[in-house]
Amino acid sequence: AQTVTQSQPEMSVQEAETVTLSCTYDTSENNYYLFWYKQPPSRQMILVIRQEAYKQQNATENRFSVNFQKAAKSFSLKISDSQLGDTAMYFCALCGGNTPLVFGKGTRLSVIA
Amino acid sequence: GAGVSQSPRYKVAKRGQDVALRCDPISGHVSLFWYQQALGQGPEFLTYFQNEAQLDKSGLPSDRFFAERPEGSVSTLKIQRTQQEDSAVYLCASSAQAYNSPLHFGNGTRLTVT
Numbered sequence: 328a329q330t331v332t333q334s335q336p337e338m339s340v341q342e343a344e345t346v347t348l349s350c351t352y353d354t355s356e357n358n359y360y361l362f363w364y365k366q367p368p369s370r371q372m373i374l375v376i377r378q379e380a381y382k383q384q385n386a387t388e389n390r391f392s393v394n395f396q397k398a399a400k401s402f403s404l405k406i407s408d409s410q411l412g413d414t415a416m417y418f419c420a421l422c423g424g425n426t427p428l429v430f431g432k433g434t435r436l437s438v439i440a
Numbered sequence: 441g442a443g444v445s446q447s448p449r450y451k452v453a454k455r456g457q458d459v460a461l462r463c464d465p466i467s468g469h470v471s472l473f474w475y476q477q478a479l480g481q482g483p484e485f486l487t488y489f490q491n492e493a494q495l496d497k498s499g500l501p502s503d504r505f506f507a508e509r510p511e512g513s514v515s516t517l518k519i520q521r522t523q524q525e526d527s528a529v530y531l532c533a534s535s536a537q538a539y540n541s542p543l544h545f546g547n548g549t550r551l552t553v554t
Contacts, residue, residue, distance in 0.1 A: 331482075362542070370529060372483070372545035418482050427473060427496065428543060430482035 329354045331421050333431035340409045341439050347394075348404045348434050350419030359423030361395070361402045366416040366433070375417070378402065406436075414438045442466070444546035446532050452552045453522045461517045461549045465534030472515050473543060474507055475531040483531055489515060490538065522553045 330353045340346035352361065363375040378386045378395050385393050390410075394403045406413055419431040445464040453459050465472050471490055475483035476499075485499040491512035500507070504523075509515040519526055529548040535541035 364545075370531075370548045370550075372531065372533070372543075374542050374544075377542060425538070427485040427488055427499075429485070432480075432482045 329356070329359075329421050329423055329426060329429045331419050331429055331431035333419055333434050335434045336432070337435045337437070339437040339439055340406075342409055342411060344409055345405060345407045346409055346436065348406075348417050348419075348436065350402045350404070350431060352400050352402060352419070352421045354400075354421060354423045356423030359421060361393075362420040362422070362428070363391070363393070363402075363404045364418045364420060364430075365413075366418060367414070372418070376404065380423075409438045411438050411440060444532055444534055444544050446530075446546035446549050448549060449547065450550050450552075452554060455524060455553055456521055458518065458520045459522055459551060461519075461530050461551070463515045463517070463532030463546060465513065465515070465532070466544055467513075469534035469536055469544070471535045471538055471541065472509055473533045473535075474515070474517050475533065476501075477529040477531055477548070479528070486517070486530075519551075522551075524553050527551055527553045
């Protein structure tokens, strides 16, 4: 079975500061993909960033970057220069082999002006 | 439209009623997924279609839940004899390929069973 654990139910950050959201996972697959999704109050899940497990280089997408530690099965998300529009639920997700995407329970991020 | 469209956006049903939730995926997307998201939780997988074939329905919580995608495009999730525990947001997602492709989600349908 594949599992995703997000140990921070809620976090807050001052506008323009940097925040890191934690995620650990477990899978027996050698080839898998990791994702961070953002869910604002509109409920639509928006893909933030994607990491292929076979790539050692950490993925980056503008102000968003990940710290992928394969041996530790850790996949944290760093948001730099936080903006008010970053306020949302953030979900870490895992997809390995021929299995559907598995989500963590989420972290509620509040960006404070 | 450019994105995944779901309707209705909100649905209130009395316990015991049947409901049907619609998902219109991105045109040309082969894969379609349904997820259930309880309040304050992450989405939980329900079922997966590749074109019109339902390849995985392992997440459907009971035989009251039924999904179809007869022409490989629009999908309907039907819940018979709704119960209060069915109250949740139902998310639909589509992707161009199979499991490893990024999913594009709709805005979901919030179902409230009273």
